Amino acid sequence: MKIALISEHASPLAIAGGVDSGGQNIYVANVARQLVRIGHDVDVFTRCDRSLLPLISRFENIRVINVPAGPPVQLPKEQLLPHMDAFASFMIDFMQQEAHSYDIVHANFFMSGLVGLRIKDALGVPLVTTFHALGRVRRLHQGESDGFPDARFDIEDELVKRSDSVIAECPQDENDLLHLYDADPARIDLVPCGFDRAEFQPLDKRQARERLGWPQDRFIVLQLGRMVPRKGIDNVVRALGVCRAEHDESVELYVVGGNSDEANEIATPEIGRLRDTARECGVEAHVHFAGRHGRSDLKHFYNAADVFVTTPWYEPFGITPLEAMACGTPVIGADVGGIRYSVAHGETGLLVPPKHPAALAQAIVTLKRDAALARRMGEAGLARANAMFTWSSVAQALAQVYARVSGAESQDAARVAMGGGSR
Structure with a gap:
């Protein structure tokens, strides 16, 4: 045709x-x-x-x-x-x-x-x-x-x-x-x-972190996608504050995306808003903006993370959870739209209400404290992505x-x- x-x-x-x-x-x-x-x-x-x-x-x-x-x-x-x-x-x-x-x-x-x-x-x-x-x-x-x-x-x-x-x-x-x-x-x-199998697959986490210059000894959450309010990145930032204040857990957040390769507020005003939120929550030192990256780099980010988080207000489908699953990384997603379909709650990851930093923090802490559960979810996500998506x-x-x-x-x-x- x-x-x-x-x-x-x-x-x-x-x-x-x-x-x-x-x-x-x-x-x-x-x-x-x-x-x-x-x-x-x-x-x-x-x-x-x-x-x-x-x-x-x-x-x-x-x-x-x-x-x-x-x-x-x-x-x-x-x-x-x-x-x-x-x-x-x-x-x-x-x-x-x-x-x-x-x-x-x-x-x-x-x-x-x-x-x-x-x-x-x-x-x-x-x-x-x-x-x-x-x-x-x-x-x-x-x-x-x-x-x-x-x-x-x-x-x-x-x-x-x-x-x-x-x-x-x-x-x-x-x-x-x-x-x-x-x-x-x-x-x-x-x-x-x-997702494309040739583009996304599991890699060695230690090597991925070394390539990106990420610390080897920290629990790292990844947020990747468009920098607009409805993607709920502020919800993830606030969840880090809850992890720290209510669970006594320190977590690093890396945010990939923006209108340029530089994480500056002129090119991407949303970064300025998120930095203000991080300061308000007392986690400014733990929120890192990596700017925009080409498709060939993204597999290293997914593989370097302990968990991928995406909590938009609504999402018609959402491709990033699939890409994370294809790299064997567990996903915490908002219980909305396509994420509810791609992420099998309790099997390949966890679903939480959007705009609910306390629920998201609890999910992050659960996976941080249970490495075996996180590993099983990552493996199940890889199998589900390859079978269905x-x-x-x-x-x-x-x-x-x-x-x-x-x-x-x-x-x-x-x-x-x-x-x-x-x-």
Whole structure:
């Protein structure tokens, strides 16, 4: 199949860890990579956000089309909706000029979905949509700090009704689609996120710490991801204070992420807020900001940590827990969304309520004081990640959805019935 992946604000070429660079960038890059590996032809369409970008970039036999839509500068994703008409017009023209037509459009996020609907109407190409986050769920948790317009809700409603398939990334995502968007269950396909075995695997902890310059004799908690309030990093900082004040346990926290390689407050204002929180809790000396790092470095961070912690207010899926599990590191996660699905409570890690530093502190202390339990959870997490959450299995599942909604599946069956074999 010839597949168009749309990801208007999250380029597969971007470095994850910034305000608008995270799980969706990783998802699109890995889905594209794995689809190509199993024989499909993939183009990724993303908004051109730098003036010197070429129209077409390439990585691993994948074309990335940097769509001219709005000014060629980085803009917050909350400001991109007015530029989607230009994005859609460009894509329709581009697709019409291609020698071979596209079999499927897979839109990522609601604005990409709006573009996908325009393409569906103009060219008749089937549309698959992955929301990555639902507007009504976001508004429920973020309230007035949600910068997206209310128009998002109507767009999402239309996408739920008109997409040939809506990809739910976890059971909670599916439940939200059914109850908040009145989705047709027959149009929902449950396909999780994943990790790449070649990218993440267990390494020697001592060597990983030596490489990073981390102390060998301290209990270390890792927090890794986008530096935005809803990720709940302040909750982890406050939990360190509780560990110290109520449990008499000293714990080190390393935070990886930000808008630059430097852990400075100018590039990443959230770091300033978190430093203030650490001072308030009396743990400033135990909270370390490592800045943003490339994908090739992350396995060393996961392996160097005693436990990986992620306690967002809400999380449509959450790829970082999978990456930690793939490295054999136990996970403490918020009992929300996709984390509730990927982390098996009491088996591969522990689930705690979001915004509850006392509960998180108790979970951290439990694993610090019981090294055997932490080791068993790390081993169980590794097994669960490999059995359920690899990008190769995600791509296979998506390819089956594409084949079904595009009619390729029935065409293959007809060829077999006529003695022609499958393509």
